[in-house]
Every structure is written in C-alpha cells, then in structure tokens.
Amino acid sequence: MTTAPLETTTPIAGPGLSHRTIYWIGFCVIMALLVIAPLVLPAFWRRFLTEVLIWGLLAMSSDLLIGYTGMVSFGHSVFFGLGMYGAAAALLLFSPPNLWLAIGFGLAGAGAAALFVAYFSTRLRDIYFAITTLIFSQIFYVIIFTWTAMTGGENGLIFTRPHLTIPFLYDARFNGATMHWFVLAMVTASFLILRRITQSPFGAVLQSIRENEARTRAIGYPVQLYKIVAVMLSGLFAGLAGVLYAIQNEFAAPDFVYFITSGDTVIFNVMGGIGTLVGPIVGAGFFQLLRELLSRLFGDQFPYLIPLGVIFIVMIIFLPQGLLGFARRWLNR
Amino acid sequence: MSAASDPLVQIDELHTYYGKSHILHGVSLQVGRGEVVGLLGRNGVGKTTTLKTIIGLVSPAQGRIAYEGRPITDIATHRLARLGIAYVPEERRIFRLLTVIENLRTGLDRDGVSDNRKRELLDKVFAYFPVLAERRNQAGGTLSGGEQQMLAIARAMMLEPKIILLDEPTEGLMPRMVSQIHQIIDALHQDGVAILLVEQNVPLTLAASQRIYIMEKGAVRHHCMASEVTVNDPVIHQYLGV
C-alpha cells in the first residue's frame, strides 16, 4: 500500500473580503443600529424613525417599478391608502381588533386596487402610463372622499390599535419600542423579499423590460403580464406600508389617497437613487429630516415644500442618480 | 494642389466618438471659397459624420473646425446655418407636412432679408426647379423622391449659403435626375457657392468636383485634383472598388 504524497491544496484567498460579506456586514450593522434606536432615542425621534421606515417601505415598493421595470407610477397613493382603509375595516369590523386580520385586509385591498389599475394602465407606455396611474389615484380619492357612509368621507376613520399578537407566544399592547421593532421587522422582511425578487429570473426579465421593452417582447416574453405582476407586487408592499401607518397612527384619512402622496413617493425615490432598493429609504429619511430641520429653523408655518421642491429640481438636473445612485451596481450584486 | 490660401472651411485632426465607438480618426480637409470638393468612400467610413460635425450636430472630442478663419466647434447649429453653412442630409428630410412654399420659408424668413430679396430668391429657385413652382402649395410628403431632393437643395439655397454640405444627393434617383443634379451643382458653382459633396457615385463626383478626398475607416487616405484620376484608376479601385 503506497501512501499518496501529502498534498494540501489551500484555496487562494482573494484580497480583502468578498462583496457578499461586505454587504451583509453593512446590513447587520445598520440593523443593529435600528434595533437599538428606540432604546436610546427620545420619543419624538423614535417615532420619527418609525415613520421614516414606513415611508421608506412605500418608496421601496415604488422602486420595483421605477428602478427595475422602468415604469414611473403616480398611483402608489391608492395602494397605500387602500392598505390603510383595509386595515381600518378589519379593525373596526372585528372585535377584538386583530393585527394579522388588519394586515390581511389591507393587503387584499391594495392588491385588488393594484390589479385594477394595472389592467388598464399597463396598456400604455411611459408617460401615458404615468398619467393614467395619476388619474386613477384621483379616481380612488374621489370615491373615498365622497362615499362617506363607507369611508367616513372627509374625516376619515378612527380606530384603536390592535395588540401585538404572535400566536401562542405573545399578546400585549404595543408600546413605542415594540411598535418600532414590529415595523422594522416588516420592513426588513419586505426588503429581503424584494431583493430576492429583483435578483431572481423574474427580476431579470423586469430589468430587461426597462432596458429595451421591444426586444424583450420580440424574444417572446409576455411583457404586459410581467408588468401587471410587477405592479401588483409593488402595490402589495405599498399596501403593507399603509397598514403599518394605520396601525401606528390609529386613523385613516383620504388625504393619503390624494396623488400628492404618490408624488412624495416619487420624490423619495429620485432623491435616494432609483434602482437600489435602499436608496428610496434613504431618500425618505433625507426628505423628512430636511422637513423637520426647516420647520425647526423657520417655524411651523414655513412652506417647507418650497425649498424642498427647489432641491428636488436641482437634484434632477445635476444629480439625477440620487444620493445612492453612484452605488447602484454595487448594491445590486 | 492646395486650396486658396484662406480656405472657407478648414478641418484639422477631427476625432469623434459615438458612445465608445471611435468614428473619426483625425480627419483633416479644406474647402476653398466657391470650390466643389468631393468626399468619396465606402459606406460607414465616416463621411456623413464629418458633415454632421461641421454643421454642429455632432460634437468632436478632439480637433478644430474653422469657418472663414474662425473656430466654430462651439457654435449652435442654427447659428451656423445663419452664418452661411447649409446642410442637405442623406435622407433629404424635407418637412413632409409643410407645403413646398412653407419648406422654402423656413430658410427664407431670416432677419435682414428684405421682401424684395425674398421674392428674388424664390424666383431664382423656381427658375432652377420649375417643378417646385408647379407644386408650390402641395405638402412636401406628396412629392416624388427626385422632387424632394430638389426641394431639399432649394431650401438650402434659401439660406444664401457660402457652402452647401451635400450628402449623397443622387441616392435612389434615376439617371435622368442624376444629370440634373450635376447641372444644379455646376450652376451653384457658377454662382460662387462652395459645395462639399459626399457621394458614392464616382463618375458624377469626378465630373462635378475640382478636388477630391477619399476616406477609409474614419480618416482621409487620399487627396488629389479630380482631373488627376479617372473612374478606373487603381486608387479608386483600392478604396471604393467592389
């Protein structure tokens, strides 16, 4: 019996850490900071951060369409609003108010709206798509605003927050910290799912549609079907944001269905950097922070949207890729 | 062999890119006042790009373009047109939905042109192209290919240009029309208008031009008087032969 010469092959280590490692380390660091936040921040800023996360989720959902499929939608106010009203419905109709039922109703409402809007608007391209989604958001606004019996009309609906219930494990009222963590958990889960989607074959087709729709169709993909699914997915996550907002603030109002909310969403996207998923969250934070700063410096009555609008336009002209746009490729690997 | 000592248009070492593609690799040429200069070469060598760079539709990455001695690389296209550089593109590109008269008006309605002068110019152009006079109120899109080519040249003449950049005027035209184009080029030359003629039709180019340049792969490879070569010349075969 001859013993083979002892050969140990050591894998050649590349210089430094791999992309995956750096990405996930960064992710964990940020997550850790966000988890600790409610314990160290004063109540106002804790709430602020929670709301930024919710708007960030809304903006992230919109990024799936804008950044990855190349479709600018002004209809997200509908999905957000119906998520809100759907949750309101569940919380008002069923006693005791159940958290998961609220989420379910909200998602169902947003999904249905998304399907409806998608069916009509995906027939058109580009600008026409954007305009049509805008018009639809206003249609829903008018319906909600005038159907007072169902939706409370102008005044909206008020309801009580459900308990945070994890079946068999936990049942207690939300407090500031647990609310924040719950929202963080939902937003993080959404981020991971959306990231998975953008990196899947489905996501690759979406990006192909963004790059060259005609060619994608020529290759044989049913482009309109993909677009409808994209809008629906986007709508679901936007609806989730609406549910979270409703639960946190305990009211639903037609103001949020007005197209201005859609406009704000697009602003978060552009400021943060489209096509990055995290960019829009940063954009939402940046916007809210500026707004807070301006109102502290110049008082509550100051029309903060004027300087914000100017910054927005200046960014479109000189920094169209947004705050995180420069890292777009890196963030998507 | 060189043009007059103060050329009308002078191009030196022009480099242009389209995205990452390097189209023009250091093109240099001259057109003297009132000269007809031919620019020959196979498809895709950069002849049209050269014309487009002169008229400001393409920005050069490197190189200089001078018109009447002044550098013009930073001047906008519409200003260049008013300074006397007219462009007649490959596909003619007349305004299809405007009438013949309206097409002509786009070049005619300039500052500093009196109504009398406008009438004179119109009369002159209708004398050159009686067919256009007949069809003056018809929409440009209803004209035949040859008539559209005439309109394109007539329109350029409305600018009272010092030089016309003429891109493949005989493409797709019948032989009868080709000789008509030759006559027009001669008439313009008599009038003192310089022409930079890009063409695939070698006999026409050699007959109509005083000097010719031959381009290959984005640069000028050969330059001589038109009288020095014939259609069957080895040089012609080398760069343009089938």
Place this chain on the structure above:
Amino acid sequence: MDAVAGFFQSIPIELIIVQTINGIVTGMILALVASGLTLIFGIMDVVNFAHGELFMLGAYCGVIVFALTGNFWVALITSALTVALFGAALQIATLRPLVGRDPLTTILATFGTSLILQNYALWQFGPVARKIDEPISAQFTLFYLQYPWYRLVIAGLSAAIIGGFWLFLKHSKFGVWIRATTQDRVMAQAMGIPVPWVLTGVFALGAAMAAASGVLFAPLAGVNHTMGLDWVLKAFIVVVVGGMGSLGGSIAAAIFISLLEAYASIWVSPAQAVIVSFVVLILTLLFRPTGLFVPTPK
C-alpha cells in the same frame, strides 16, 4: 321601454337646454386649458404637471391687477402676458437643462415646480378664496332662469383664443417655425430656426393660455391655491381621451366630457358627476387607447 321613455320625458326640456349651455361653457374653458397642455406635449414632448398652477397663478395675477385697475380686460391681458414671461423663465431654468434626457425627468421637474408654486400661493395669499367681479353682470332670460351673459362671453372668448391660435399656427412665420420644429427638430435647426427659443416660446404660449383660462374662470367660482389641481386632472383626462398631441381631439373631448358631466349633474351632485370623466377615460383606455376623437392608426 315605456318606463325609460317616461323617465326621460319627466325631465323638463328647459333643464336639458340649460345644462347643454353650461356644459359648453365649462367645456370651452377646459378646452382652452387642455389646448395649452396638448401644445406643450405635442411640440416639446413635455408633460406639464405645473399647468394647473399656471392657471391658478393667472387667476391670482388677475385678482391683483383687477384690484389695482378695476378693469377686467386689462387684468386678463396683463395676467396672460405676465404668466407667459414667467413660463418662459421657468422653461429656461428647469426644462432646457433636461433637453435630450429621459422624458420622465421632465414630468418630475414639472411636478416639483407645481409643488413649489402651489405652496408659494398658499403662503402668499392664504387659504381664503379671492374673487373677481364679472365684467358683464347683465343677464338675460332663458326660460325660467336669469342666465348670465358673462358665461356665454367666456365660451365665445375661449373659442376666439383657440381659433386665433390655430390661425397663428397655420399662417404666421412663428407658426411655420413651430410646425417645422415639431416635425423635425434637427432639420429645423439646420434651417437656421432657433429651436431652443421656439421651445421656450411654445411653453410661454401654453402658459398664457392657461393663465387666460384662469382669469376667465375666476368670476365664476373664486380663486384659491388648489383650483389648479382639479382642472389639471380633468385636462389630463381630456388630453388622453382626445388623443395625446391632437389639438382638435382635445377640444372635442373637452366639450364631450363637460356636456356629459353637465347632464349627469341633473341627477347627482357635481362632486359625484366627476365620475363621468373617469368612466369615459376607462372606456377609452379599454376600447380606443389612442384617443376617442383621433382616427385609429393603421
């Protein structure tokens, strides 16, 4: 069938005629607003989100000039000119830098502008509505109503402005420039047409039309900072239904939708009559997405 016939017979014919006139009046204002929008979109490929705000600014400008001079017509003309200049400045500052970029960026830029203008108006003028007096307060008897002459004047003036503009486009030098630029921007430049200024001019014209509509509309319902939003949305619907980029289509669609809404308000409140325009939009998108009043492309 008898029940249906009975139903329609129960509506007094006078009401239908009055609503027809009302529909045409609103339709003409809407047509004027939508024309400006179509003009800017058709020639510049820009979806002008700020169009409603230009309408609103025009109305406010009218209020100010009217307070100074007491003359409605001076207010109308001054307002149109002022907003035209402002529109030109706006185009040069925010849209010229974006020429050649993704058309999406212009939607975003004009959206940003509309936010700024709306909030500026709220800040400067406050939330309380202002009013302008009608220049002609005489009324005439239409059946059982005292119908204001002014409303007919609005319709007539709007039609005159649109008609005047159409003539301008067809016959004047600038009209030829605009049409040439629309068809082939590159060759227009090669013909010496100063295309960047043509685009600025077109935007200014569209802005002037919006401002004029605003002043004309002001005596009817008052002026406040949100008035632009409702109109711009309807104008967008009109533009889509009429066929994007088609001037004739926009006008036809404006009158069509306004008439339907006027008839609908016989039964429902005006706030709900708005649903009519939404239904028309949905039907158009389903069956003739290129526009109801545009010949179907081959």
